[in-house]
Amino acid sequence: MCPECDQSVAISGCIGEWFKSHPQCNHCHSNLDLQISAKCPNQYCDFMGSYPNVIEHMNNCEYDLTEYGISECESIALSDATSVMTASIFGAESIVMSRAPSHKTPAKAAQDQEMSRCILGCGKLIPRTQMEDHVENYCMERMMSCTRARLGCTWMDEAKNYNKHFESCPYEKLAPLLTKLNDRVTDYQTKIKKLEANLSSYDTRCAEESEIRANLMKEVQELTTQLERKQRIPTSTSLTSEHSGPIITHSPANNVVEVMHLKPEIEMLEDSLKFMAAHKFNWNIHHRDIYMNKQQISDVFQYKGHLWQLRFVPATNAGLYLCIKSNVSKSHAVGVRCKLFALHTSHHIDKHIILNVTHRFEKKDRCGDKLINLTMNQLLDPSKGFLHADGCLHLGAYISDVEDYESDKCCIM
Incomplete structure (x- = not known):
């Protein structure tokens, strides 16, 4: 559409050739400038740009499967039945361009199904989309290890040689026994971890018992000190209660009775110390x-x-x-x-x-x-x-x- 007179400009055939012969608007005779935004005609391609950029893009379009180069006119020859474009001076609305059916095929679908020889050399024709899966899992030329590698087999060779190895693999023959042994090893490892955890708890308990032992020893020393202090008390009845320390009686007989009362406590502490020492057995x-x-x-x-x-x-x-x-x-x-x-x-x-x-x-x-x-x-x-x-x-x-x-x-x- 001409911006001067707002009249539509009909274009047919090759765009380049049409502009060479029609540089002016048919209605107001204003000069037309080719500023057209167009889409790449290759199927599945989303590229859009000015006409010259589209032409340049199509020469390298990854969706183009033609084996020959694309020229400005041959690749964008628009038929009257399939192409209608609107041009304007200094800017235009986008125009959808359709390519001739004789030049192109559905690109993406054809590209996915394009057959290629196996890259490892097995000779098979594989679709491009399946090549990676074929190389990793099915190609007989791929390198593979023995299926009993988990049991210790170190064999590694081309897949085509696996059947021969499988017939003589010692790990395959011993697989039931080795699997059972591996399971037992796993079970023992679990038990070892549990024992290590128990050992840690026992260490903690031993530390606590050592502290208890130290407290008991302290009590024994205090009781022993009290016992020695009572044995040194003078027999004189003239001593007052102020000079008799913790002993509240002045009678030697009573002092002996109090000392005898301390003996069960001392014996109990000694027995406790033996018990603490015996915990290692x-x-x-x-x-x-x-x-x-x-x-x-x-x-x-x-x-x-x-x-x-x-x-x-x-x-x-x-x-x-x-x-x-x-x-x-x-x-x-x-x-x-x-x-x-x-x-x-x-x-x-x-x-x-x-x-x-x-x-x-x-x-x-x-x-x-x-x-x-x-x-x-x-x-x-x-x-x-x-x-x-x-x-x-x-x-x-x-x-x-x-x-x-x-x-x-x-x-x-």
């Missing part, structure tokens, strides 16, 4: 391990000049035997007292002790005596405190006292 046993005849053995430790070993052994009634071994000399009869406790109960000595076991070693039975038989009913009894929420039996045992006896005497504790 304890066990965590899952109750299912008892049925599998597994035994838990402590480390060998020394106590009062003898080597000792405590252990739990599965009993015939599906329970446990608490057994003890020692290197006691054949010429000695030794009385020993053991205490059995639940690890996660209170630290007070009168609460965590479950059983006191007294035994006498004779020279004939020093190499492994059964101290006591714990039945499954006892072990799983909630009131005993052995069974923990994690399904394990948290047991501990330690030797609280050892005493030498004559061979003709009985050990009574």
Whole structure:
């Protein structure tokens, strides 16, 4: 449309040739300037620009599948039946240009289905869109590893040689066994991580118990100081209460009574210290391990000049035997007292002790005596405190006292 007279200008045939012969408007004879915005005629191409830019673009358009170059006139010869354009001076509305059916084909669809030889050299014709999948998964010339690589097979070769390798692969023949072993390794790794977590919690608990031990030692020292102070009190009855310190009586007999009252507390603290020291000789046993005849053995430790070993052994009634071994000399009869406790109960000595076991070693039975038989009913009894929420039996045992006896005497504790 001419901007001077607002009349439409009809264009037919080649645009370049038409403007050469019609440089002016047919109605007002004003000069026309070719400022036309057009769209690339190739199907699926969205490029738009001025006419000269469209011509330049079409020479390199990726949607053009013609094998010959595109000239200004040959590639944009518009037929009267398929093309109508509107031009204006110094600017125009966009014009849709259709290419001749004899020049082009549906570009994108044809490009997707264009057949190419496999880039790895297997010789097959593959659509361009499927080439990547073919190279990675189907081409017989691709490099591949054995399907049993997870089990340790290091074979790697062209895919066409795989069947030959498969027939003689030792990992394929041992696959069921190796898979089972790998599963067991994974299971053990999981158990190791769980044990490491338990060890960390035990370290924390040991630190807490060390602090408790230090506090108990401090209390023992304070009680010992009080005891020594009371033993140094003068027997003179002329002392006043101001000079008698914490003792409120002036009678030596009364002082002795007060000292005797302190002895049970001191004994309880000493027993608690033994219990704290014995925590390194304890066990965590899952109750299912008892049925599998597994035994838990402590480390060998020394106590009062003898080597000792405590252990739990599965009993015939599906329970446990608490057994003890020692290197006691054949010429000695030794009385020993053991205490059995639940690890996660209170630290007070009168609460965590479950059983006191007294035994006498004779020279004939020093190499492994059964101290006591714990039945499954006892072990799983909630009131005993052995069974923990994690399904394990948290047991501990330690030797609280050892005493030498004559061979003709009985050990009574």
